Amino acid sequence: xxxARTAWDRTPNRLTRLLEERRARGAPVLDLTLSNxxxxxxxxxxxxxxxxxxxxxxxxxxxxxxxxxxRAAAAADFARRGVQxxxxxxxxxxxxxxxxxxxxxxxxDPGDExxxxxxxxxxxxxxxxxxxxATRPYALRFDGEWHASPGALEHAVTPRTRALVTVHxxxxxxxxxxxxxxxxLLAFCAERELALVSDEVFADYAFAADARRFPTxxxxxxxLAFALGGLSKSCGLPQVKVGWMAVAGPPALRxxxxxxxxxxxxxxxxxxxxxxxxxPALLARREExxxxxxxxxxxxxxxxxARLPGTAASWPGAEGGxxxxxxxxxxxxxxxxxxxxxxxxxxxxxxxxxxxxxxxGHLVASLLAREADFRAGIEALLDVL
Numbered sequence: 001x002x003x004a005r006t007a008w009d010r011t012p013n014r015l016t017r018l019l020e021e022r023r024a025r026g027a028p029v030l031d032l033t034l035s036n037x038x039x040x041x042x043x044x045x046x047x048x049x050x051x052x053x054x055x056x057x058x059x060x061x062x063x064x065x066x067x068x069x070x071r072a073a074a075a076a077d078f079a080r081r082g083v084q085x086x087x088x089x090x091x092x093x094x095x096x097x098x099x100x101x102x103x104x105x106x107x108x109d110p111g112d113e114x115x116x117x118x119x120x121x122x123x124x125x126x127x128x129x130x131x132x133x134a135t136r137p138y139a140l141r142f143d144g145e146w147h148a149s150p151g152a153l154e155h156a157v158t159p160r161t162r163a164l165v166t167v168h169x170x171x172x173x174x175x176x177x178x179x180x181x182x183x184x185l186l187a188f189c190a191e192r193e194l195a196l197v198s199d200e201v202f203a204d205y206a207f208a209a210d211a212r213r214f215p216t217x218x219x220x221x222x223x224l225a226f227a228l229g230g231l232s233k234s235c236g237l238p239q240v241k242v243g244w245m246a247v248a249g250p251p252a253l254r255x256x257x258x259x260x261x262x263x264x265x266x267x268x269x270x271x272x273x274x275x276x277x278x279x280p281a282l283l284a285r286r287e288e289x290x291x292x293x294x295x296x297x298x299x300x301x302x303x304x305x306a307r308l309p310g311t312a313a314s315w316p317g318a319e320g321g322x323x324x325x326x327x328x329x330x331x332x333x334x335x336x337x338x339x340x341x342x343x344x345x346x347x348x349x350x351x352x353x354x355x356x357x358x359x360x361g362h363l364v365a366s367l368l369a370r371e372a373d374f375r376a377g378i379e380a381l382l383d384v385l
Contacts, residue, residue, distance in 0.1 A: 005129050018342055030347045030377040032365040035322060037236040040368045042292050051278035060273060064266035066092025070276040073283050074244035081215040085246045091261050093243040094270040096201055096230045097127060102264050103226055104131035106257060107162045107195050114163045115156050119355045121171050146175035146317050153188055163195040169202050172325040172355050172364045174318035182214035189223035196225040201233040204290060206320040218246035224253045235282055235289045242275045297322055297367040300374045312385040322367050328385055330361030345380040
């Protein structure tokens, strides 16, 4: 009587079992998979969430696409990347995950497909599957930088493909789309009547400036496009549960998409009034909130970049984000290496297959970990290698 789309294999994997066993007996764990800034020792201003208590949020004002002030604040956020977005073209959601759910409902019928990058975010298959949509991976190739090649897209697309998802910068490779690459993706989508979904939640966390970098899919182009963001990363506030998307592309397509999204959003009205009313004040403190996160990420990045030369590990092609996707010798399967590291040294990192790396020889560590923990964990990994 339960749906096939929720018939997941819930058997704990070997890494989960070992981690649970270790914690049950009180053995220490250096967790280098931590991606929640509120649990990483990042300082937050004590008055930060005061706007959530504003009495003006007591009256309920159902507005499917978002309250005007919230849409205006999210629209203004794109101006930092040199793109003017009309508030009327912004949709407020409870999270980026909800934005994906809305978009898969909007763009796909049951059995349709979306193209997703490999390697990348590990939840796409679940998010799509819950909407009875299938994912088809397209490979990112490394030539000193990570790229989506036209050949990989041509190989992946089918008559049932409805959208192409890109992550800008990619999680976990940290690679940004370049202007020429983005133009090619938009042209590819326009030619095949596909939508481009650009997940830009980590866009503020670049390691350095790059004039070649694509600013945002909100800039528009020949294809219907959606640029996704949210407080979870832009302000390090996953618990407030506010995301947004800017809708761009040919005006008629954009208008129809927004009209349909309004009905999709109206069925749930999921974003709380206090969170929406607080959004302008929270985004106004974005730089203050990002500063300690940037400092942590940059400190761990600088130490790692200085430590790796001459070792068996390397970190190629990273341009931003919160993760270090390390290349390591592939003579030991990634799962065995991660299990051994946790069992003998108490250090937890992600195996590459968690992010859908096609080949062995990849481990992923979070740059949000406390600096002392990060260094101790990486030293243990290098010693094992």
